[in-house]
Amino acid sequence: MIINLPENVAYIINTLEEAGFEAYAVGGCVRDVILGRTPNDWDITTSATPNETKALFKKTFDTGIQHGTVSVLLGKEIYEVTTYRIDGKYEDSRHPKEVTFTVNLEDDLLRRDFTINAMAYNPSSGLVDIYGGLEDIKRKTIRCVGNAEERFSEDALRILRAIRFAAQLGYEIDKETEEAIKKLAPTLSKISAERIQVELVKTMLSANPAILKKAYELGVTKVFFKEFDCMMETGQNNPHHMYTVGEHTLKVCENIPAERKLRLAALFHDVAKPVAKTTDEDGVDHFNNHPKIGAQMAKDILRRLKFDNDTINAVAKLVEFHDYRPEVTKRAVRRFINKMGEEYFPDIFTLQRADLSGQSPYQMEEKLERLGKIEKIYGEILKDNECVSLKTLAVKGKDLIDAGVKPGPDLGVILSKMLEDVLDNPQNNTKEYLLEHFVEKN
Ligand code: ATP
Ligand code: MG
Numbered sequence: 001m002i003i004n005l006p007e008n009v010a011y012i013i014n015t016l017e018e019a020g021f022e023a024y025a026v027g028g029c030v031r032d033v034i035l036g037r038t039p040n041d042w043d044i045t046t047s048a049t050p051n052e053t054k055a056l057f058k059k060t061f062d063t064g065i066q067h068g069t070v071s072v073l074l075g076k077e078i079y080e081v082t083t084y085r086i087d088g089k090y091e092d093s094r095h096p097k098e099v100t101f102t103v104n105l106e107d108d109l110l111r112r113d114f115t116i117n118a119m120a121y122n123p124s125s126g127l128v129d130i131y132g133g134l135e136d137i138k139r140k141t142i143r144c145v146g147n148a149e150e151r152f153s154e155d156a157l158r159i160l161r162a163i164r165f166a167a168q169l170g171y172e173i174d175k176e177t178e179e180a181i182k183k184l185a186p187t188l189s190k191i192s193a194e195r196i197q198v199e200l201v202k203t204m205l206s207a208n209p210a211i212l213k214k215a216y217e218l219g220v221t222k223v224f225f226k227e228f229d230c231m232m233e234t235g236q237n238n239p240h241h242m243y244t245v246g247e248h249t250l251k252v253c254e255n256i257p258a259e260r261k262l263r264l265a266a267l268f269h270d271v272a273k274p275v276a277k278t279t280d281e282d283g284v285d286h287f288n289n290h291p292k293i294g295a296q297m298a299k300d301i302l303r304r305l306k307f308d309n310d311t312i313n314a315v316a317k318l319v320e321f322h323d324y325r326p327e328v329t330k331r332a333v334r335r336f337i338n339k340m341g342e343e344y345f346p347d348i349f350t351l352q353r354a355d356l357s358g359q360s361p362y363q364m365e366e367k368l369e370r371l372g373k374i375e376k377i378y379g380e381i382l383k384d385n386e387c388v389s390l391k392t393l394a395v396k397g398k399d400l401i402d403a404g405v406k407p408g409p410d411l412g413v414i415l416s417k418m419l420e421d422v423l424d425n426p427q428n429n430t431k432e433y434l435l436e437h438f439v440e441k442n
Contacts, residue, residue, distance in 0.1 A: 021048040024120035084108040090154040140171040148180035156187040160199035167206035185219040193306040204263040210250040230274040242360040245273045251358030265318035268298035295320035337388040386426040
């Protein structure tokens with residue numbers, strides 16, 4: 001097998017080899033090239049010690065020198081060059097206690113998580129694939145290098161990485177690896193929320209977010225997202241639905257574009273259904289107020305997983321309004337936009353449409369037609385440049401002061417009244433009209 005290395009990568013490998021060391025492109029980049037994907041970054045592994053590497057390149061810095069990693073700067077690009085290493089015993093399923101440098105590539109490949117991530121390549125030796133990575137790519141399998149239980153005991157994050165790679169690549173998880181995940185899933189509790197978040201997001205943004213069902217079955221979601229387990233276990237006996245809350249949620253995730261906020265909103269939109277559920281005397285399930293309760297739950301869960309405030313607020317807003325259906329009039333849609341906030345449009349429609357895709361056929365045509373009409377009205381409001389917030393109100397605070405209103409809380413009160421009027425009567429959004437009708441003359 002011949003792999004076309006980027007010029008800089010070939011240069012680094014060549015420089016190290018000419019100085020008498022071994023060097024290879026390794027890990028994710030080799031996997032991605034074989035898969036015909038563009039690697040995120042190119043990592044290099046070498047028999048040279050960090051100091052030996054540093055001596056060979058003009059610009060380097062110590063990124064993780066205690067773990068053997070030196071960053072080499074070529075032009076504007078950064079390449080991580082890491083000394084062959086054996087990871088010592090892991091503490092708390094988290095960190096290797098110490099790393100030992102080695103001169104055997106084989107040992108370095110052995111410390112890596114999955115066979116598909118444990119291949120190395122350089123032009124002189126070709127592909128080095130000691131643990132059957134290529135075979136597993138052919139079989140579309142995620143398999144641990146060596147003993148799966150040992151590997152997950154060393155670093156429990158690998159459990160989530162296995163699921164994430166399976167989702168991204170559309171692969172199955174090997175039987176033994178899967179058994180080990182099931183057994184060791186509880187040890188994920190030792191992994192930081194930040195690291196869990198990274199893997200969860202990558203999984204949700206993949207082509208197969210519904211793999212979360214597998215994660216549920218293996219006892220993985222229970223550890224950091226038990227609310228999802230409740231969703232999987234909550235039936236929906238009413239005409240609008242034909243799946244459990246969890247199955248429905250995964251359908252919605254699959255049918256919404258792979259954007260961070262949208263996928264997360266899809267994941268959380270019905271998170272409160274298990275707690276909001278009531279069953280009436282005819283045995284029909286109701287989920288009153290679940291969007292509102294769900295918005296708060298989404299906030300709590302996302303905060304727990306250490307998401308940023310911008311993401312938390314946007315997702316909570318989308319959850320809160322996912323079921324909101326204004327009257328099919330321009331006036332009602334303007335009020336909807338004003339109430340929710342312009343920045344969430346048209347995302348909210350994208351979520352509502354995806355939500356419908358996971359429901360039963362009952363009244364589906366009507367539901368889709370109605371949503372289509374609302375979207376069309378939204379488009380008209382945009383096209384007609386109608387005011388839906390203070391941002392585009394024809395009068396600003398300063399105009400009120402110029403008209404003789406005393407600075408202070410009165411300004412806000414008057415502006416709100418003006419906006420109220422304009423939401424119902426867009427043609428009134430002119431300075432003349434508003435000042436004339438809302439500012440008392442002395
Ligand atoms: P991507 O960059 O697409 O997320 P990747 O496989 O490149 O995937 P990185 O986190 O960039 O993943 O790590 C690079 C390589 O380092 C991996 O391919 C793997 O060989 C090794 N590696 C990373 N994390 C671990 C881990 N937790 N346990 C064992 N090996 C790991
Ligand atoms: Mg990578």
